Amino acid sequence: MIQIKEYKNQFMNILFASSEAHPLIKTGGLADVSGSLPPALRQLRQDCRLILPGYPVAIEKAGDLKVVAELEFPGYSGPARILEGLLPGTRVPLYLVDAPLYFNRAGDPYRASNGHDWQDNHQRFALFSLAIASLAMDQAGLDWKPDILHCNDWQTGLAPALIHDRHDRPVSIFTIHNLAYQGLFPLHAFHELSLPQHLWAPHYMEFHGHFSFIKGGLVFADHITTVSKTYAEEIRSQEYGYGLEGLLEYRKDNLSGILNGIDTRTWNPEKDKYLEANYSLDDLGGKQQNKLAIQRAMGLQENADIPLVSHIGRMVEQKGVDLILHAMRTLLERRSIQLAMLGSGEKHFEQHALQLQADYPGSVGVHIGYSEQLAHLIEAGADLFLMPSRFEPCGLNQMYSLRYGTPPVVRRTGGLADTIVDTTPETLAAGRANGFSFDLPHVDELIACTERALDCLTDKNCHDSLIYNGMSQDFSWERSAREYLDLYRQLM
Ligand code: ADP
Numbered sequence: 001m002i003q004i005k006e007y008k009n010q011f012m013n014i015l016f017a018s019s020e021a022h023p024l025i026k027t028g029g030l031a032d033v034s035g036s037l038p039p040a041l042r043q044l045r046q047d048c049r050l051i052l053p054g055y056p057v058a059i060e061k062a063g064d065l066k067v068v069a070e071l072e073f074p075g076y077s078g079p080a081r082i083l084e085g086l087l088p089g090t091r092v093p094l095y096l097v098d099a100p101l102y103f104n105r106a107g108d109p110y111r112a113s114n115g116h117d118w119q120d121n122h123q124r125f126a127l128f129s130l131a132i133a134s135l136a137m138d139q140a141g142l143d144w145k146p147d148i149l150h151c152n153d154w155q156t157g158l159a160p161a162l163i164h165d166r167h168d169r170p171v172s173i174f175t176i177h178n179l180a181y182q183g184l185f186p187l188h189a190f191h192e193l194s195l196p197q198h199l200w201a202p203h204y205m206e207f208h209g210h211f212s213f214i215k216g217g218l219v220f221a222d223h224i225t226t227v228s229k230t231y232a233e234e235i236r237s238q239e240y241g242y243g244l245e246g247l248l249e250y251r252k253d254n255l256s257g258i259l260n261g262i263d264t265r266t267w268n269p270e271k272d273k274y275l276e277a278n279y280s281l282d283d284l285g286g287k288q289q290n291k292l293a294i295q296r297a298m299g300l301q302e303n304a305d306i307p308l309v310s311h312i313g314r315m316v317e318q319k320g321v322d323l324i325l326h327a328m329r330t331l332l333e334r335r336s337i338q339l340a341m342l343g344s345g346e347k348h349f350e351q352h353a354l355q356l357q358a359d360y361p362g363s364v365g366v367h368i369g370y371s372e373q374l375a376h377l378i379e380a381g382a383d384l385f386l387m388p389s390r391f392e393p394c395g396l397n398q399m400y401s402l403r404y405g406t407p408p409v410v411r412r413t414g415g416l417a418d419t420i421v422d423t424t425p426e427t428l429a430a431g432r433a434n435g436f437s438f439d440l441p442h443v444d445e446l447i448a449c450t451e452r453a454l455d456c457l458t459d460k461n462c463h464d465s466l467i468y469n470g471m472s473q474d475f476s477w478e479r480s481a482r483e484y485l486d487l488y489r490q491l492m
């Protein structure tokens with residue numbers, strides 16, 4: 001008993017490795033997680049530190065930085081300097097890997113402005129992983145040794161492989177945020193990396209004739225997590241496993257799901273600085289002002305009585321953007337409703353969305369691009385939020401929607417299945433209903449589900465219950481961080 005107590009109070013050193021983190025650089029939910037989980041772990045009195053590539057925008061936004069190490073890696077041009085600072089707005093120590101030849105370029109972290117992946121991504125993220133491994137083994141001269149190395153997604157997948165046979169290494173954890181992105185490169189790219197030859201083997205990091213970064217995490221990490229319990233099950237099946245289901249099934253005893261939290265300070269309708277009017281469960285008045293503001297901002301007819309359906313996200317097949325666009329075309333013919341859509345991604349989806357806007361002027365508002373401000377305003381002003389994802393490891397927008405009193409309409413998969421309780425007479429009576437969900441990624445199912453949701457908006461009892469149930473739920477990071485902490489402790 002005494003032993004357990006001492007163990008439970010133990011502080012841990014945790015190195016959290018990610019290729020993006022809010023507010024320094026963001027392309028999707030990974031950045032939200034990497035910007036929130038390390039501070040939440042620090043709140044739980046753990047010494048959690050974050051390591052990221054030194055993209056120019058990250059260096060600029062990080063503010064005060066000092067050079068604390070200079071690392072040389074054979075086969076790479078120039079030294080990689082380790083810059084130390086703090087993740088803005090937190091007390092989380094931040095290490096940026098400053099290797100200008102690899103990271104000092106405009107565009108997003110993975111792609112050039114022409115939309116194609118950077119040709120040398122294998123070298124960029126191998127270098128990043130080498131730097132992570134140096135810090136993990138306390139070989140960078142920082143006099144700080146992590147007990148836990150927590151890696152995220154393929155960009156960090158090589159790090160657990162690089163340290164797996166080292167004496168006195170930290171426990172390694174690899175979190176899958178999205179199995180669809182695996183970091184696959186041809187054989188010649190593997191040769192360019194000067195890695196131990198034995199890694200090129202089907203039971204290690206080779207994957208059907210390619211070198212797979214993500215397999216470094218999946219094969220060598222002591223434990224694998226993903227960002228919801230349902231997705232942790234789904235990825236062991238052919239439908240969701242992208243060819244890795246066999247490996248994940250093999251590792252099932254070391255694979256678990258921990259649901260993400262949301263940043264309840266940034267996403268708080270009572271204090272949100274991006275809103276036209278703040279509001280709360282006790283005083284929902286401001287919600288309508290936000291609706292009028294979003295209608296104005298997106299060229300929609302200004303009328304609070306017209307139901308406003310919305311979507312925010314990367315315009316890719318995963319998110320079911322095509323399902324939204326097809327379903328909305330039918331629904332716009334059937335009912336007086338509006339659509340507000342924010343996102344960017346594959347060109348054909350962007351064009352299709354803009355076409356819908358042209359066909360239904362005043363009823364469809366589309367903004368192609370990235371805008372924090374619009375994202376917050378849409379969450380606050382819309383009546384419903386659509387998320388018919390084909391797969392969704394966790395998903396954050398459905399949780400933002402709940403918190404903003406905007407019931408989500410989702411496909412029952414991954415984190416969406418774990419957070420949204422479909423509205424039925426039973427779930428309503430039990431006070432659990434918070435949104436609407438359907439099973440198959442088919443347009444007809446999305447249409448039928450959205451119709452149910454629209455009907456609920458006109459039924460005061462139903463609508464009020466959903467708003468109450470959603471807005472009073474707790475999705476704070478503290479709960480998730482405690483689960484990670486329990487896992488770290490078990491693994492040690
Ligand atoms: P994913 O990581 O698969 O893209 P998530 O739901 O986990 O999906 O997270 C997406 C995050 O990115 C959310 O914080 C969402 O608000 C944000 N986001 C996506 N597209 C945009 C956009 N065009 N403008 C502003 N925020 C966006």
Ligand code: GLC
Nearest residue numbers: 029030177227392393394395
């Ligand atoms: C991924 C997933 C998304 C998840 C996010 C953060 O990008 O697509 O479902 O919420 O990572 O874990």
